[in-house]
Amino acid sequence: MTIRVYNTLSRRKEDFVPLHGRRVSMFVCGITPYDATHIGHAKTYVAFDVVARYLRRKGYDVFYLQNVTDIEDRLIDRMHKSGRSWKDLVKEFVGEYLDGMTRLACTSVNLYAYATDYMPEILEQIEGLIAKGFAYAAEDGSVYYDTTRYPDWGKLSGQKVEEHIAGARVAVDERKRNPADFALWKAQKPGEPAWDSPWGKGRPGWHIEDTAITVRHFGPRYDIHGGATELMFPHHEAEIAQAEAFTGVKPFVNVWMHGGMLMVSGEEMHKSLGNFWALKDALARWEPEVLRFFYLNAHYRSPIDFAPELVDEAGRSYARLRETVRTIDAERRRTPDAGSADAALRAATATALEAFDAAMADDFNTREAIAAIFEYARSVNKAVEVGTGRVALDEAATAFARFGEVLGLFARASADDAVVEGLMDLLVRLREDARKRKDFATADGIREGLAKLGIVLEDTRDGVRWKSA
Ligand SMILES: [Zn+2]
Numbered sequence: 001m002t003i004r005v006y007n008t009l010s011r012r013k014e015d016f017v018p019l020h021g022r023r024v025s026m027f028v029c030g031i032t033p034y035d036a037t038h039i040g041h042a043k044t045y046v047a048f049d050v051v052a053r054y055l056r057r058k059g060y061d062v063f064y065l066q067n068v069t070d071i072e073d074r075l076i077d078r079m080h081k082s083g084r085s086w087k088d089l090v091k092e093f094v095g096e097y098l099d100g101m102t103r104l105a106c107t108s109v110n111l112y113a114y115a116t117d118y119m120p121e122i123l124e125q126i127e128g129l130i131a132k133g134f135a136y137a138a139e140d141g142s143v144y145y146d147t148t149r150y151p152d153w154g155k156l157s158g159q160k161v162e163e164h165i166a167g168a169r170v171a172v173d174e175r176k177r178n179p180a181d182f183a184l185w186k187a188q189k190p191g192e193p194a195w196d197s198p199w200g201k202g203r204p205g206w207h208i209e210d211t212a213i214t215v216r217h218f219g220p221r222y223d224i225h226g227g228a229t230e231l232m233f234p235h236h237e238a239e240i241a242q243a244e245a246f247t248g249v250k251p252f253v254n255v256w257m258h259g260g261m262l263m264v265s266g267e268e269m270h271k272s273l274g275n276f277w278a279l280k281d282a283l284a285r286w287e288p289e290v291l292r293f294f295y296l297n298a299h300y301r302s303p304i305d306f307a308p309e310l311v312d313e314a315g316r317s318y319a320r321l322r323e324t325v326r327t328i329d330a331e332r333r334r335t336p337d338a339g340s341a342d343a344a345l346r347a348a349t350a351t352a353l354e355a356f357d358a359a360m361a362d363d364f365n366t367r368e369a370i371a372a373i374f375e376y377a378r379s380v381n382k383a384v385e386v387g388t389g390r391v392a393l394d395e396a397a398t399a400f401a402r403f404g405e406v407l408g409l410f411a412r413a414s415a416d417d418a419v420v421e422g423l424m425d426l427l428v429r430l431r432e433d434a435r436k437r438k439d440f441a442t443a444d445g446i447r448e449g450l451a452k453l454g455i456v457l458e459d460t461r462d463g464v465r466w467k468s469a
Helices: 039-057 073-082 086-103 115-131 161-166 206-218 229-247 279-285 288-296 308-334 342-361 366-386 390-407 411-436 440-452
Strands: 004-007 012-015 023-028 061-068 111-114 135-137 143-145 182-187 202-204 222-228 253-259 262-264 304-306 455-460 463-468
Touching (some): 004 253, 023 206, 039 061, 039 086, 039 253, 039 262, 039 279, 073 086, 111 206, 115 182, 115 206, 182 206, 202 206, 206 229, 222 229, 229 253, 288 308, 308 366, 308 390, 308 411, 308 463, 342 390, 411 455, 411 463, 440 455
Parallel strands (some): 023 222, 061 111, 262 304
Antiparallel strands (some): 004 012, 135 143, 455 463
8 A cells, every 4th residue: 555645845645655665764853852851742752653663564664863952052041040061951851751752652763863973964064055155154153054045945834035034033133144044053152062163162053953963874865854843944944955055965855744733722832821741740640552542543743732631531532442452352362263253353353454554554644543443443342242253353453463563552451451361360260269158248349349440240151251341
């Protein structure tokens, strides 16, 4: 099945064709570790984790590169305010970020590249841009990109240089020739970390860090660049201007992918609005898989409205799918090889796998893919009611494993399952023993205790079954 991907640059879905056979180079803008990772970041990284997982599942050899902006204005600002060193802040917030990513099962990144490890490439690109007439050094030792020299400026976001001049969004800076020009190199101010350069001590601008990293690892052209929509302008626009002017190769990136924004109860998330959710606080309140499910239950390009009650609701939906996974596992252990609903279940499994794949191939539509899983779960539950055999259930288990591998879900459910199943078998057996010795007080006590935990015991012809109410 051809994979179709929405390319922000062309504003339409395109057939996905990698530059080099089955190899896919993917870069996603990483964090600036000056503060806690928040739930908006997590939305982006869960989305691109699934992109990498799905492409790998389809046989592509994906190299997923993410940068760490370990020197930047906001980090320096935080350094001044906190009295801590930038390295110390980077260590803390990268550690926290990686911990959050591990818990969210965002495990697909091959390399985290720290900007300050790429100083030779950064300087080489700035010098090259000056030599080609795309950049100029100001008197104070800062270097700027001259946006009027680059004819394609604005092609990604649709913003034009004139709009910038007309708008008052860019502060007047006398060192710049044009208001839209951006810094490639920032001259050192007192108390700031700095590196040597031909223009004196200073540090790189944010945008040049990313092109230095990608040109080193991927060369002048690569397959996918991802990031949040908020980064499209000026950050990604600047990356294009830098890379294409420096290397002379167009397009610098084949497919630009942007994830929709996260709002909190209808408003933009800001510390000043008191609606800020750090990822670690969200993970303290919800299971990582529930949060992941919440994000993936929307298409990655759609904005998401985050509200605690919506995540709770997602948790309840997700619990239904987990219950189906658990039922499949439990039934596989107790059922004979064949059952009367086998044909129906096997047909439903084939349909579900196809529907899931079709949804994912259509611009990674996880929302549709999850809808297909729900549809399938209903078929599974019905088949179990009628009576299915182990072979058909094994196929169902494999299907859920496939969904889980791509979406990064259903892992916790199955890991917990083994223990839960074992404990439940033990309790059911103890209750049976109690009934045999006519110790009904103990037998009823076990049943009532489980009921309080939301677990119902059913006495059937084939023995005792249990399920979550
Ligand atoms: Zn970036």
